[in-house]
Amino acid sequence: MSSIIEIKDLNFTYQPGSPYQRQALKNINFILNQGEFLGIVGSNGSGKSTLVQHLNGLLSPTSGEVIVCGVDTANNEFRNQLWKQAGLVFQYPEQQLFEATIYEEVAYGPKNLGLSELDMRNRVYDALEKVGLIPRETQHLAPITLSGGMRRRVAIAGILALQPKLIIMDEPMAGLDSIGRNLMLDLMKDRKQKGNETTVMISHSLKDIWALADKIAVLDKGSLVFYGEVEKLLGKTELLTKCHLELPDYLQVVYSLAARGLKVNTTIRSIEEASSEIIKLLQEAEL
Amino acid sequence: MTDHCIELVNVTKTYRNGSDAGNNEKIALNDITLTIHEGEYIGLIGMNGSGKSTLARLLNGLIKPTTGKVNVNGMDTRSPKHLMEIRRIVGMVFQNPDNQIVCPVVEEEIAFGPENLGLASDEIKRRIDWALQIVGLEELRDHAPHLLSGGQKQKLAIASVLVMLPNYLIMDEPSSMLDPLGRQELLEHLRILNNQKGIAIIFISHNLEDLIQADRLVVLDKGSIYLQGIPREVFADEAKLAAIGLEPPGLYRLINKLGKDGYDIDDHIKTVPELVEAICHLSLR
């Protein structure tokens, strides 16, 4: 597996030398391989958004290296074109919509890529389908008239249409109701199944991504306090409390039961499995 | 009778859609009758389009019912002379923390409400100090609001409403734009305001995890009351909730599953540690 992101000793300071100087990232190091799903968690101000803006070239390090798709972002020309390979979806992306129809909105990115009309149309239709919108029915609608959830899907389609190697999403489920969230989760699961598409997802809620992520990065006040597989994070209660990260309730229950010496399997990953384990425990106790 | 509650009596709210020949009417709320007593903690739940926001805005007279009546502590929201007092008694905090802060300085923001009520300067100064202290923003009194975090902005919004000494506090999806810490602090705050100061809380949300501490839940769907009851009862009816796209909190889904297999968990169990204790007891029998 080749690496798609390599971060070495990354430090970043906003407005260095001015009275408003603020170090947002301190000594970040990690590697992400192609096809993997990385979840980035941490509370507000921990540096998550700053970090991902280095991945698509918006920001360049104060010191250290950021290598994306094999090329160092210190190269200005490369950085200016990096948006084509690393698509970044900001928080509340529905606020960026400005075109008159859904088609034109989703086509904005491909147009900037300089594609032919035919290629553009294929990409737009493909992207719309991926977010659960039927192109023929929706392409002429005006984004302004749509609900917040639908507009968000249009915004995400706009980045999907670029067909980048790497997609970064900043809190894609913020403010959505459960129908919207489930749609978003399905979208993520689809991407994972394809296998060759890399995704980075920021969430302030561990509950949203722990089931999806191959690797998790935990940021705290600009430092990377954990990077690795999800399972390894689940046991570190002190770290989780310090960073205000919460495991899903059913997982906490099972873990607490195991901590008390009861026989439960802690590798469960869903409510159904959790309840089966507990029921098994109670049935055995009755014997 | 009806002096210490908000009453909705057969309230229907319709909106006219479209400007041409079509007489398209959208029914936002359909014949709702509901009473909210002082001191209660009520959760108002529904998906987008269920009518919950419309209902919220009826409670303080921002909009008026098409038919039916809304009475706040005996005052009809349709009578102009009572509107000021109604809005003093029924405070409202909105979803977007930024879009409800009017003034460029925290202190001025809190003074905004009392000034509109025409209170004397010393009384306003006293109340500002008190409100800042309740929400814990004393050090930020001279700050510009845009420098505050999302959670702090919501605290400011709450302080700006509390300073008018309301009996009811409507929270319209207040935590959907906050991070987990901000959300936790907000919920804790509301619990204290309800327990210690007796302020009725009407918490509107589509996320049932927010409403575990409520006394009563009212679930809306397509403008009507779909389900009502104490949280435990409402959470137990997973099928009905799923039919309109809602999911009980994770903990209760677990409790429901255990219940289906015959392992009944007590009604008062609301947290992870409590559930763990209960399971341990069951397993040691």
Place this chain on the structure above:
Amino acid sequence: MKDVMVGRYIIGNSMIHRLDPRTKLISCTLIITAVLINYRWYFLLFYTLLITIAIFLSGIKPKIIFRSLRKIWYLLLLTFVFQTILTVGEPLMHLGSLTVTRQGIALGTGTVFRLLIFYLCSSLLIMTTSTIKLAAGIESLLTPLTYFKIPVHHFSMIISTSLRFIPTFIEEANIITNAQKSRGAQFDSPNIITRIKSNIAIIIPLLAASLQRAEDLAMAMESRCYTGHPNQTRISKLNYYKKDVVLIGFMLALLFAGVSFSF
């Protein structure tokens, strides 16, 4: 950074900073009026000295003042040149077809100094008065106009809301700019059409957000019983102290002196 950084307010706690904003507004007006009426050289020199002392007392570094002067030196130079060659009078020297006169030089110098005084005076005002205090001062001074049915308090609400949201707008504009850059918008393209199109991708979302914001704000204000009532808290924090009264008196005296001496 506690205050809104609109304009060139420089945080400080000098004597000048602590003056009531109304005192500074009134003094500024009086100085400008005086200098417009009487522009004899000794008068202008006296005022220039006065302002220099004020700058010194304010604790603002002289290099900041000089840097800001750099912005208007074109204007000063142009004014001087035009005055010297276009004023009729006793010729001093000839430059080709243009005549430099003694009156021209005198008038030119005088005008340059007057412009300097206007500029330094107002710069000092803005640099030593926070935007909020400035708004409060202006509103307080304009309050008598309400007797003439002019809605001063509505204007102050408009200014207040602007001050509140300018930083928010700037932040939003930055975010939207980055978001559109991430889709290939070129803000520094040599092609002007591309640049315009890219800016449209910022302006439209900002406008849409503003409309939503206006609606939400109106609801929030109504919910807190807003009926157009003036904002007293800000004004009630303004106080005239002895030094304010003395300074205003001094400026008035100077003005009268100037007026009488100009005849």
